[in-house]
Amino acid sequence: HVFANGFVKNSVMEFVGDGIKNLPMEFRIGIDVMTTETTCLSSIWVTDDKTKAYFDTVGRSDDFSYLTPAPLAKYDRAVDVDLSAIQPMIALPFHPSNVYSIAALKANTADILREVEKEAAKSLDNPHLSLGLTDKIKNGTFYVDQGVIAGCAGGTYDNLAIAANILQDQTIGSGTFALSLYPASQPVYMALMASGAARNLLASGATLRTAFCGPCFGAGDVPANGCFSIRHSTRNFPNREGSKPGAGQIASVALMDARSIAATSVKGGMLTGADEIDYSDDIPAYTFDDRAYQSRVYKGYGKPQKDLPLRFGPNIADWPNMGAMTDDV
Known part of the structure; x- marks a missing residue:
């Protein structure tokens, strides 16, 4: 594995190649936010007309420039990915690199x-806990308890709009399986409402939540004890979904793509890859509406108001009184 052998550790990852031109911008963004999990320092992509169009859409045309490697660019090492061979994948607990194709699983x-x-037991402090994954196999079929499509990696307009296509006129059922959706931003949320995708998502029985950063670190949709959650989010480390093994509670997360999560949802939690169902990728174009930002975001840069008192939010206290530092620390 690229992660296990430190292939890109402390390096800058550069994404180049003929396949990039076929990737929508939001797909590229979803890949890019995952580079954090590789232990690289940073990442850079070639840019093209799709990138320019995206900058135009979000009102940042002046910030765009074309980027491409120089003819004599030299790299320390390379990972060659054949995009045409990619299958729906699942990253099992407890790391994004613990990957299998859904078909293989x-x-x-x-x-x-x-x-x-067996491997998970080694990372748990409580020897009496078990993930209980094999208990979720029913008549040879693996059933999951929860689906989440969320945040910077998963909650893009494209992902949720295509999930809406899959879920249209379908239902996630009234059983124990639950599906929660978190748009990546308020403008994405507004675009989903304007296009009608939000209506289809809600009609299926899914819960459409507000845009906030949290499901990837246990701040939203914490699974019940013993539950297994599939998520299009950034990470699935131990306890990052919010469980507390020290208190005798354990849950676990696998990472999957949004389309396969939607496919699994219409099957009532039966693990299903997006390549196993028929659906349309045809969605309305994304329209960026920044009124939520214009109405609410305080624009104080370069305009300090030093005489105004600082107001603290919930559960935030002022700094404690601290004595002056002495000459000898």
Whole structure:
């Protein structure tokens, strides 16, 4: 694995190649925010007309420039990805690099899940806890408890609009499986409402929440004890979904793509890859409406009001009284 052997650790990742021109901008953004999990220092992409159009859409035309490697560009190492061979994948607990194709997991479910449980036990402080993943196999089929499409990696307009296509005139059912959706921003939320996608999502039984950063670190939709959640978000480290093993509670998260999560949802939680269903990628173009920002975001840069008292938010206290530092620390 690229992660396991430190292939890109403390490096700058550069995304180049013929395949990039076929990737929508939001797909590229979803990939880019995941580079944090590779332990690289930063990342850079070639830019093209799709990038320019995106900058135009969000009102930042003046910030765009074309970027491309110089003819003599030299790289320390390379990862060659054949995009045409990519299948729907699932990253099992407890790391984004613990990846299998969904097809491979479905073909060898019990053996793979037993191995995941065995490895997970090594990272848990409580020897009495178990993920219980194999208990979720029913008649040879793996069922999950929760789906979440969220935030900077998953909650893009494209992802949620296509999920709405998959969920249109469908239902997630009235069983124990639940689906929660977090748009990446308020403008994305507004675009989903304007296009009608939000209506289709809600009609399916999914919960459409406000835009906030949290499901990837346990600040939203914490699974119930013993539950298994599939999420299009950034990470699935131990306890990052909010469980507390020290108190005898354990849950776990696998990372999947938004389309496969939607496909699993219409099957009532039965693990399903997006390549197993028919759906349309045809969605209304994204329209950027920044009125939510204009109405609410305080623009105080360069305009200090030093005489105004500082107001503290909930659960935030002032600095404690601190004595002056002495000459000898």
